[in-house]
Amino acid sequence: MGVGEKGFEETLKPEVVEKGFCAVCGACVSLCPFGVIELRPSGPELVDNCLKCGNCYSVCPRYELDAEAIERFAFGRPRRPDEEFGVVRKMLLARSRDEEVLKVCQDGGVVSTLVKHLVSSGMAIAAVLSGVSLDTPWLPEPRIAINGQEVLECAGSRYSYTLNLMSNVGTSALLGFLEGRKAAFVGLPCQVAAMRKIQMLPVEELGWHKAFGPIIGLFCTETFDYDGLVKLMREKLGLEPGDVVKMNIKKGRLYFYPREGEPKAVRVKELADLVRQGCKVCTDFSAELADISVGSLGLEGWNVVIIRSELGEDVFNSALKADLLETRPIEEEPQVIDVLRRLTEMKRKRGEKRS
Numbered sequence: 001m002g003v004g005e006k007g008f009e010e011t012l013k014p015e016v017v018e019k020g021f022c023a024v025c026g027a028c029v030s031l032c033p034f035g036v037i038e039l040r041p042s043g044p045e046l047v048d049n050c051l052k053c054g055n056c057y058s059v060c061p062r063y064e065l066d067a068e069a070i071e072r073f074a075f076g077r078p079r080r081p082d083e084e085f086g087v088v089r090k091m092l093l094a095r096s097r098d099e100e101v102l103k104v105c106q107d108g109g110v111v112s113t114l115v116k117h118l119v120s121s122g123m124a125i126a127a128v129l130s131g132v133s134l135d136t137p138w139l140p141e142p143r144i145a146i147n148g149q150e151v152l153e154c155a156g157s158r159y160s161y162t163l164n165l166m167s168n169v170g171t172s173a174l175l176g177f178l179e180g181r182k183a184a185f186v187g188l189p190c191q192v193a194a195m196r197k198i199q200m201l202p203v204e205e206l207g208w209h210k211a212f213g214p215i216i217g218l219f220c221t222e223t224f225d226y227d228g229l230v231k232l233m234r235e236k237l238g239l240e241p242g243d244v245v246k247m248n249i250k251k252g253r254l255y256f257y258p259r260e261g262e263p264k265a266v267r268v269k270e271l272a273d274l275v276r277q278g279c280k281v282c283t284d285f286s287a288e289l290a291d292i293s294v295g296s297l298g299l300e301g302w303n304v305v306i307i308r309s310e311l312g313e314d315v316f317n318s319a320l321k322a323d324l325l326e327t328r329p330i331e332e333e334p335q336v337i338d339v340l341r342r343l344t345e346m347k348r349k350r351g352e353k354r355s
């Protein structure tokens with residue numbers, strides 16, 4: 001489809017928003033050069049005349065996502081039929097050796113360690129991350145980190161959605177263009193897919209692919225409504241959100257760790273009403289289009305790392321060479337592959353059933 005033939009009303013509105021497929025990621029709003037779409041809780045809405053430039057649907061992860069074209073662009077080849085988790089160069093277990101990261105990270109701290117290394121060494125000009133509000137406990141918000149301290153402030157997982165792609169993309173791209181260096185990006189699979197489409201936008205003189213990379217993806221089953229999580233903490237668990245220091249999903253339960261006392265947990269199945277609509281049609285568990293994908297799959301203090309691209313391998317090896325990470329073969333935890341397979345299949349089936 002060529003630019004100028006179709007606009008928002010012929011594409012995203014009927015095919016994504018009205019069908020309930022929208023991930024509410026904000027990429028379309030962020031990339032509309034004329035500011036004529038605004039993000040609402042159920043997705044973007046047209047608020048002025050669409051000039052049919054084509055940007056919004058070109059970057060949408062839920063509209064004509066050509067995974068094979070992205071794989072050729074990012075990995076130099078499409079996945080083979082036997083690659084059930086997407087293109088994989090290497091899969092291994094890893095954890096940080098950085099004491100500062102280990103104090104604040106979610107699992108093994110691989111993500112913060114890689115990003116801290118990228119911005120501290122100057123390999124990246126900045127990193128587009130998800131942080132947390134200073135005033136409202138557990139409210140995730142987009143951040144641009146330009147040094148190690150700012151990376152540490154974003155460590156840990158928040159299980160509600162951040163509009164990383166909304167307010168950060170333009171600013172970090174500008175930084176990249178000005179400095180001639182790329183901004184790293186950390187995000188959930190839907191955000192990774194949007195970032196790939198942004199990198200592939202055919203704007204030669206700007207070259208979005210020159211502005212972003214590496215793209216680090218997090219494993220993701222779903223995200224929950226923020227207000228619903230707060231209500232649950234207060235009303236069902238008797239916890240004040242400001243007193244909760246960590247949340248973690250393990251063996252089908254979401255655990256809340258208070259500053260003092262024992263953790264409290266709810267079964268993830270009981271949170272079905274809090275799952276965002278766009279997550280119910282999502283088919284990507286392990287961020288299959290990222291340079292490096294990271295999760296924990298229930299391991300304590302370790303990460304499962306999937307290195308997918310040459311760039312991802314270079315970044316990971318650079319951190320290894322700087323003695324920032326320790327690794328183990330994935331074969332030492334054989335159950336991990338079964339869990340990855342189960343969650344990958346569960347998401348594909350759940351998403352395909354509903355779409």
Ligand SMILES: Cc1cc2nc3c(=O)[nH]c(=O)nc-3n(C[C@H](O)[C@H](O)[C@H](O)COP(=O)(O)OP(=O)(O)OC[C@H]3O[C@@H](n4cnc5c(N)ncnc54)[C@H](O)[C@@H]3O)c2cc1C
Binds near residue numbers: 156157160223
């Ligand atoms: C919503 C969500 C669901 C997840 N589901 C699973 C799962 O089902 N199974 C599994 O194995 N792993 C899951 N993960 C990944 C896991 O929680 C860890 O992020 C991952 O193991 C990396 O650990 P780490 O110690 O290296 O991270 P850290 O070094 O602590 O770094 C975490 C990074 O995550 C980013 N981040 C935090 N919250 C969000 C958010 N809401 N949106 C986008 N980015 C965020 C921050 O930018 C930070 O840089 C999920 C993560 C999130 C955010």
Ligand code: SF4
Binds near residue numbers: 051
């Ligand atoms: S990005 Fe272009 S096609 Fe999309 S809403 Fe804006 S003007 Fe219309």
Ligand code: SF4
Binds near residue numbers: 017021061
């Ligand atoms: S999925 Fe993202 S890019 Fe697509 S319509 Fe929804 S908000 Fe826009």
Ligand code: SF4
Binds near residue numbers: 190278
């Ligand atoms: S399940 Fe995760 S990756 Fe998929 S739409 Fe929801 S937040 Fe995005």
